[in-house]
Amino acid sequence: MFSPSLSPYKADFLKAAIGGGVLKFGSFELKSKRISPYFFNAGDFYRADLLQAISVAYAKAVIEAREQTGLEFDIVFGPAYKGIPLATATTDKLAQLDPKTYGQICYSFDRKEAKDHGEGGNIVGAPLKGKKVLIVDDVITAGTAKREAIAKIRKEGGIVVGIVVALDRMEKLPSSDGDDSKPMPSAIGEIRKEYNLPIFAILTLDDIIDGMKDFASPDDVRRTEEYRQKFKAMD
Numbered sequence: 001m002f003s004p005s006l007s008p009y010k011a012d013f014l015k016a017a018i019g020g021g022v023l024k025f026g027s028f029e030l031k032s033k034r035i036s037p038y039f040f041n042a043g044d045f046y047r048a049d050l051l052q053a054i055s056v057a058y059a060k061a062v063i064e065a066r067e068q069t070g071l072e073f074d075i076v077f078g079p080a081y082k083g084i085p086l087a088t089a090t091t092d093k094l095a096q097l098d099p100k101t102y103g104q105i106c107y108s109f110d111r112k113e114a115k116d117h118g119e120g121g122n123i124v125g126a127p128l129k130g131k132k133v134l135i136v137d138d139v140i141t142a143g144t145a146k147r148e149a150i151a152k153i154r155k156e157g158g159i160v161v162g163i164v165v166a167l168d169r170m171e172k173l174p175s176s177d178g179d180d181s182k183p184m185p186s187a188i189g190e191i192r193k194e195y196n197l198p199i200f201a202i203l204t205l206d207d208i209i210d211g212m213k214d215f216a217s218p219d220d221v222r223r224t225e226e227y228r229q230k231f232k233a234m235d
């Protein structure tokens with residue numbers, strides 16, 4: 001059963017992720033090199049109805065963040081690659097849901113490799129200089145991709161004001177010596193502290209484990225629970 005504490009838009013989003021095959025079970029190597037028994041592939045939200053489902057969920061998370069914390073921004077930034085359609089779809093949906101507040105916001109994203117001809121550079125979309133930037137991305141695991149995005153935005157003169165992700169995998173930071181058995185603080189908590197930034201997650205691993213008991217095999221549930229235990233943060 002989905003956790004009763006999951007708000008309706010979050011439950012709808014989790015249903016879409018399951019129905020669209022975005023949430024997968026098996027063995028996956030992550031950016032952090034950890035081997036995970038589950039994977040959230042936001043690249044699989046490619047059908048129009050799924051794109052609708054994600055843009056509604058991100059837009060509602062942003063609107064909720066504004067109501068709860070006063071979050072304000074000029075630009076939605078999507079880190080390459082999977083962040084790109086998420087940021088553009090979220091920008092569009094925000095303007096549709098609340099044109100008065102979001103009708104003039106812009107989107108922007110980076111290239112993984114700088115372009116050396118034409119307009120050049122490695123940012124596409126709205127120029128970041130002096131602007132308040134909200135990062136919209138898929139997943140946070142060890143936090144590396146978010147740190148890279150913050151560095152890129154700052155290099156361009158942008159002011160990062162917050163991060164919204166679909167899924168907080170609730171994992172610990174990697175330790176500097178690569179020993180993943182050591183107790184470590186959470187990736188999301190350290191970014192919040194280090195950069196003094198609010199980070200909002202639509203779903204957490206706990207939400208997924210609560211929900212998957214209804215549709216995944218007992219083996220997948222057990223492996224995912226063991227993974228949670230192995231990589232859980234000390235805070």
Ligand SMILES: O=P(O)(O)OC[C@H]1O[C@H](OP(=O)(O)OP(=O)(O)O)[C@H](O)[C@@H]1O
Nearest residue numbers: 031032080081082140141142143144145
């Ligand atoms: O928290 P982390 O340990 O950094 O891992 C999570 C990030 O890793 C993947 O990005 P990747 O850089 O592989 O880019 P992609 O969007 O091209 O898949 C994924 O899309 C997340 O953004």
Ligand SMILES: O=C(O)c1cc(=O)[nH]c(=O)[nH]1
Nearest residue numbers: 030031039040041139141
């Ligand atoms: O950590 C990652 O690389 C990662 C995890 C996940 O669930 N989904 C994804 O796209 N990347």
